[in-house]
Amino acid sequence: MSAVLPLPAGAPRGPFLGGMRGRVGVTVALAVVAVVVPVANLLVPAGSVFHLSDYAVQLVGKIMCYAICALAMDLIWGYTGILSLGHGVFFALGGYAMGMYLMRQIGADGQYRLPMPDFMVFLNWKEFPWHWALSDSFVAQMALVVLAPGLLAFVFGYFAFRSRIKGVYFSIITQAMTYATMLLFFRNETGFGGNNGFTDFKRILGVPIATPTMRMLLFVVTGCTLIAFFLLARAIVESKLGRILMAIRDAESRVMFTGYDPLRYKLAIWTLSAVMCGIAGALYVPQVGIINPSEMTPAASIEIAIWTAVGGRATLVGPIVGAFFVNGAKSWFTQALPEAWLYVLGAMFIAVTLFLPQGIVGLVRGSDGVLARLLRATRREAGSAR
Amino acid sequence: MRSLASLGTAACLALLALAALAPPARALTPAQATAIASGDNDSRIAALNAAVASGDARAAVLAQALLDGAVKVRGDDVYLVGADGRVVDAASGAAVTVPDDADDATSNNRMRGALEAALAGARLVSSDVAVRRAAIAELAKSPLDESQLALVEKALAAETDGALRSGLERMRATILVTSSDRTKRLAAVAELARSSRSAVAGLLQERLGDGGESDAEVRAALQQALGAVRGRLAWGERLAVFFTGISLGSVLLLVALGLAITYGLMGVINMAHGELMMIGAYTTYVVQNVFRSVWPGAFDAYVIAAIPAAFLVSAAVGALLERGVIRFLYGRPLETLLATWGISLVLQQAVRSIFGAQNVAVENPSWLSGGVEVMSNVVLPFNRIAIIAFAAIVLAAVAVLIARTRFGLFVRGVTQNRRMASCVGVDTRKVDLLAFSFGAGIAGLGGVALSQIGNVGPDLGQGYIVDSFLVVVVGGVGQLAGTVAAGLGLGVLNKLLEGVAGAVLAKIAVLVLIVVFIQKKPSGLFALKGRSAEA
Numbered sequence: 001m002s003a004v005l006p007l008p009a010g011a012p013r014g015p016f017l018g019g020m021r022g023r024v025g026v027t028v029a030l031a032v033v034a035v036v037v038p039v040a041n042l043l044v045p046a047g048s049v050f051h052l053s054d055y056a057v058q059l060v061g062k063i064m065c066y067a068i069c070a071l072a073m074d075l076i077w078g079y080t081g082i083l084s085l086g087h088g089v090f091f092a093l094g095g096y097a098m099g100m101y102l103m104r105q106i107g108a109d110g111q112y113r114l115p116m117p118d119f120m121v122f123l124n125w126k127e128f129p130w131h132w133a134l135s136d137s138f139v140a141q142m143a144l145v146v147l148a149p150g151l152l153a154f155v156f157g158y159f160a161f162r163s164r165i166k167g168v169y170f171s172i173i174t175q176a177m178t179y180a181t182m183l184l185f186f187r188n189e190t191g192f193g194g195n196n197g198f199t200d201f202k203r204i205l206g207v208p209i210a211t212p213t214m215r216m217l218l219f220v221v222t223g224c225t226l227i228a229f230f231l232l233a234r235a236i237v238e239s240k241l242g243r244i245l246m247a248i249r250d251a252e253s254r255v256m257f258t259g260y261d262p263l264r265y266k267l268a269i270w271t272l273s274a275v276m277c278g279i280a281g282a283l284y285v286p287q288v289g290i291i292n293p294s295e296m297t298p299a300a301s302i303e304i305a306i307w308t309a310v311g312g313r314a315t316l317v318g319p320i321v322g323a324f325f326v327n328g329a330k331s332w333f334t335q336a337l338p339e340a341w342l343y344v345l346g347a348m349f350i351a352v353t354l355f356l357p358q359g360i361v362g363l364v365r366g367s368d369g370v371l372a373r374l375l376r377a378t379r380r381e382a383g384s385a386r
Numbered sequence: 387m388r389s390l391a392s393l394g395t396a397a398c399l400a401l402l403a404l405a406a407l408a409p410p411a412r413a414l415t416p417a418q419a420t421a422i423a424s425g426d427n428d429s430r431i432a433a434l435n436a437a438v439a440s441g442d443a444r445a446a447v448l449a450q451a452l453l454d455g456a457v458k459v460r461g462d463d464v465y466l467v468g469a470d471g472r473v474v475d476a477a478s479g480a481a482v483t484v485p486d487d488a489d490d491a492t493s494n495n496r497m498r499g500a501l502e503a504a505l506a507g508a509r510l511v512s513s514d515v516a517v518r519r520a521a522i523a524e525l526a527k528s529p530l531d532e533s534q535l536a537l538v539e540k541a542l543a544a545e546t547d548g549a550l551r552s553g554l555e556r557m558r559a560t561i562l563v564t565s566s567d568r569t570k571r572l573a574a575v576a577e578l579a580r581s582s583r584s585a586v587a588g589l590l591q592e593r594l595g596d597g598g599e600s601d602a603e604v605r606a607a608l609q610q611a612l613g614a615v616r617g618r619l620a621w622g623e624r625l626a627v628f629f630t631g632i633s634l635g636s637v638l639l640l641v642a643l644g645l646a647i648t649y650g651l652m653g654v655i656n657m658a659h660g661e662l663m664m665i666g667a668y669t670t671y672v673v674q675n676v677f678r679s680v681w682p683g684a685f686d687a688y689v690i691a692a693i694p695a696a697f698l699v700s701a702a703v704g705a706l707l708e709r710g711v712i713r714f715l716y717g718r719p720l721e722t723l724l725a726t727w728g729i730s731l732v733l734q735q736a737v738r739s740i741f742g743a744q745n746v747a748v749e750n751p752s753w754l755s756g757g758v759e760v761m762s763n764v765v766l767p768f769n770r771i772a773i774i775a776f777a778a779i780v781l782a783a784v785a786v787l788i789a790r791t792r793f794g795l796f797v798r799g800v801t802q803n804r805r806m807a808s809c810v811g812v813d814t815r816k817v818d819l820l821a822f823s824f825g826a827g828i829a830g831l832g833g834v835a836l837s838q839i840g841n842v843g844p845d846l847g848q849g850y851i852v853d854s855f856l857v858v859v860v861g862g863v864g865q866l867a868g869t870v871a872a873g874l875g876l877g878v879l880n881k882l883l884e885g886v887a888g889a890v891l892a893k894i895a896v897l898v899l900i901v902v903f904i905q906k907k908p909s910g911l912f913a914l915k916g917r918s919a920e921a
Contacts, residue, residue, distance in 0.1 A: 083720045083723070156901075159901055159902075159905060160901070162905070163904055163905045165904060167719055167720070168655050168719040168720065168723060169859060169904075171720065171723060172655075172852075172855045172856070172859055173859075173900075173901065173904075175852055175855075176852050176855075176856055176897050176900070177897065179852045179893075179897075180893055180894045180897045183890045183893055183894070184890060184894060186890075187890055298848075298852065302724070302727055305724060306724065306728075309724060339735075339739065342731045342732070342734065342735035342738075343731075343732055343735050343736075345728070345731055346728040346729065346730075346731035346732035346735070347728065347732065348728065349724050349725055349727055349728020349729075349731065350711055350725050350728040350729065350732075352724075353715065353721040353722075353724050353725040353728075354711065354714055354715070354725065357721075
C-alpha cells in the first residue's frame with residue numbers, strides 16, 4: 001500500500017532546534033506560555049483589553065492537552081501510517097491515574113466525611129482494590145500515568161504487530177479494544193467510579209486546586225510539556241528512527257527486505273505515542289476537574305484522528321493547529337449553534353479526506369499551498385505593474 | 387371496572403348457556419346460595435367448592451357476581467344485581483325486586499381468591515378448549531388443596547386434549563402429594579417426576595424440607611423425582627442459552643451481511659453502516675405510522691411492507707454516499723474510514739433533527755408478539771424466531787445473487803481484477819455503485835429486524851458497528867461462508883460466556899479470543915487461497 005503523503009518539506013534538517021527559524025519559534029512559544037498568558041491572566045486587571053479570562057485560560061489549557069494527543073497520533077499515523085482508534089483509552093488511563101490521586105487528596109472532605117473516596121463508600125468498600133493500592137502516593141500515581149498506557153500499548157501492540165495486523169484491521173482491533181475498555185470502566189465494581197468517574201477534586205499535593213495561581217501553574221506545565229513533546233517529536237522525525245518509520249509507512253515490505261524488523265520500530269513509536277497520550281490525560285484532569293468513561297467512547301478516539309487530519313498529517317505543527325482549530329470550533333458551536341456541531345464535525349471528516357489530504361498546514365505551506373499561490377500572484381502583479 | 391364486571395357477567399351468561407346444553411345439572415339450592423354469600427370464610431369456601439364441583443352453572447354465576455360486588459343479601463335471600471339494574475334470585479334465576487334493607491355481600495381477599503379459583507374450576511369443564519386452557523393456567527397459579535381435588539378429577543375424566551390432560555394430571559399430583567394416603571403420595575411423586583417445570587421442582591424441594599414428607603420411601607422417590615425434574619430444567623436452560631446465542635448471532639449475521647458485501651467484497655470500510663441500519667429502522671417506524679393512520683385494519687402487515695421500503699431507502703442513501711464520497715476514496719481504506727465516520731455523524735444528527743433525539747416507538751405486530759413455550763423455563767419469542775428465519779432468507783438471497791446471477795458475477799469479477807473486468811466490457815463504476823447500494827439495502831433490512839427487538843433511536847447503529855466489523859474480520863474478507871460462521875459463532879460464544887462471566891467480561895473475553903485467533907489465522911476463518919489472496 002503506497003501512501004499519498006509526501007515527505008515533510010526539508011526532512012533532513014540538521015542544526016540544533018531546527019535552525020534559526022525553529023529556535024525563534026520555540027522561544028516565542030515558550031514566552032507566550034510561561035510569561036505572556038500568566039501576566040495577562042493574573043496581573044492585568046479584568047477590565048483591560050489585554051486581560052485573559054479564566055475561561056479562556058482553561059479552554060486553551062484543555063486544548064493544549066488535546067494537542068499533545070494529536071501530536072502523538074501524528075507520530076503513529078502521520079509518520080508511521082498506523083491509524084489508531086484507541087488513543088482515547090490511553091488518554092483516559094493517564095487521566096484516571098491522576099484522577100485517583102486527586103480523589104485521595106480529597107481525604108475526609110467528601111460528601112460522606114470519610115477517608116475513602118465517596119464512590120467507594122457508596123459501594124460499601126472497606127479497602128482499596130489492588131490497582132489503587134498505591135494511589136495515595138503522588139510519585140506512584142505519576143508512574144502509573146506512564147506505565148498503565150505504556151504497558152497496555154506495549155502488550156497490545158506486540159501481539160498485533162507480531163501477527164502483522166495492519167491497515168484497517170489494526171484500526172478496527174484498536175476500536176474494539178476501546179469499546180471493551182469503556183465497558184470495563186463503566187462498571188461500578190471495577191473501582192473506576194462507574195458512570196460518574198472521578199470528580200469534585202479539592203487539592204493537588206496538598207495545595208487547593210481551584211485557585212487562579214494553581215490553575216495558571218497547571219497551564220504553564222501543560223504548555224511546557226506540549227513544547228517538550230513537540231521538540232521530542234521533531235528529534236524523532238529527523239533521526240534515523242524517523243526515516244525508518246516513514247519508510248515503514250510507505251513500503252513496509254521493502255523495509256523488511258532490507259533487513260529491518262518493523263516490529264521493533266512500530267512497537268517503540270506506538271508505545272511512546274500511548275505514553276504521550278497518558279501524560280496529556282494526566283494534565284487534562286486537574287484542569288477540567290472530571291474524568292469519566294465518556295473519554296473512552298470510540299467516538300472520542302476517532303476525534304483525535306480528525307484533529308491530526310484537519311491540521312495536517314506528517315507535519316509537526318499540523319496536529320497542534322488542528323487540535324486548536326477543531327476544538328475552538330467545537331466550543332464556539334456548542335455554545336452558539338449546538339444542533340449544528342455534529343454536522344460541522346461530520347463535514348470536517350468528509351472534507352478533509354476528500355479535499356485536504358494535507359490539512360490546513362498543507363493549504364498554507366508547500367508549492368501549491370494557498371500562501372505560495374498568493375505570493376506568486378502578488379509578485380506577478382507587482383511585475384506587470386512595473 | 388364497570389366494563390370488566392359486565393364482561394365477567396357476559397362470560398358467565400355464556401357459561402350458563404353452555405351448561406344448559408350439558409346434562410341437567412343439579413340446581414343451586416337457596417340454602418347453598420345463602421351459605422356461599424354470607425357467613426365466615428371457611429364455611430363459605432366449603433359451600434362454594436361443593437356447589438361448583440357439582441357442576442352447577444348457577445353457582446358460577448353467583449361466584450362471578452360476588453367477585454363483581456353485585457350481590458345483595460337479606461336474611462336467607464340472595465339477590466344478584468345485573469349490570470342493567472335488573473335483579474334476579476341467586477338460586478332460581480327468577481326476576482325479583484330487591485328489598486330496601488338488603489345488605490351488600492362483601493368478600494375479603496381470601497374469599498376473592500377462592501372465588502376466582504372456583505370460577506376457573508368451573509371453566510375447567512367448558513366445551514371450549516381455549517377457555518379450559520386458560521382455566522388450567524389460572525388454577526395452577528392459585529394454592530391448591532384437597533377441596534379442589536374433586537373438581538380436578540371431574541375435569542380430568544372429561545378432558546380429551548393431551549396437553550391439557552397432562553396439565554390436569556400435574557395439578558392432581560400437586561394436590562395428592564400432600565395426601566394422607568401413602569400410596570397416593572407415591573403415585574403423585576411418580577407423576578410429578580415426569581414434569582419439567584421449575585414450579586414442580588420448587589414443590590418437590592418444599593416436600594423434602596422441614597415439615598414436609600416424613601416417609602422414607604416417599605422421600606427417596608421425591609429425591610429421585612427432583613433430580614429428574616432438575617435435569618430436564620438444566621437442559622431447558624442450555625437450550626435457552628443456545629437459542630439466545632443463535633438469535634444474537636442471526637442479528638449479527640444480518641448486520642454483517644451488508645458489510646460482507648461492502649467491506650468483504652468491495653474492500654470499502656463503511657463506518658456509516660450502522661447508520662444505514664438506523665435508516666432502515668426509522669423507515670420501519672414511518673411505514674408503521676402510515677399504516678396506523680391510513681390502513682389501521684391492516685396494521686399487522688406493516689412489517690411486510692417495511693421490508694422493501696427499508697431496503698429501497700437505505701439503498702438510495704447508499705447510492706448517494708457512493709456517488710458523493712466513497713468513489714473518490716477507493717483503495718484508501720483509512721481515509722474511507724474517516725470519511726464514512728463523518729457521514730455517520732451527519733446521518734445521526736440528521737435523524738435527530740427530523741425525528742428528535744428520543745427513541746421512537748416501533749410496535750410489534752400482533753403475530754410477532756408473544757412466543758412459544760417449549761418448556762416452562764424456555765419461552766422462544768416469536769420476534770426472535772422471525773429474525774432467525776429472516777436472516778436465513780436474506781442470507782440465501784444474497785448467496786444466490788452473488789453466486790448465480792450476472793450481477794453477482796460482475797461484482798466478483800470487479801473484486802478480483804478490476805482492470806481485467808473493465809477490459810472485457812464490465813462497467814466497473816456502475817458495478818461499484820450497484821454493489822455498494824445493495825450492501826446498504828441489506829443494512830436497511832437489518833434495521834427492520836432490529837426495530838422489532840430493540841429501541842429505535844439515533845444511536846441504534848453505534849452499538850453494533852464494532853461487533854459487526856469483528857464478524858467480518860474473523861470471517862475473512864471476500865467470503866460469505868466465513869461471515870455466516872463468524873456471525874453465528876460469535877453470537878453463541880458471547881451468550882455462553884455471558885452466562886459464565888457476565889456481559890462485560892464476556893465482551894472482553896471475546897475480544898481477547900479474537901486477537902488470539904487472528905494471531906493464528908491472520909486472514910480469517912475462511913482465507914482466500916491462491917492468487918486472489920494477494921489482491
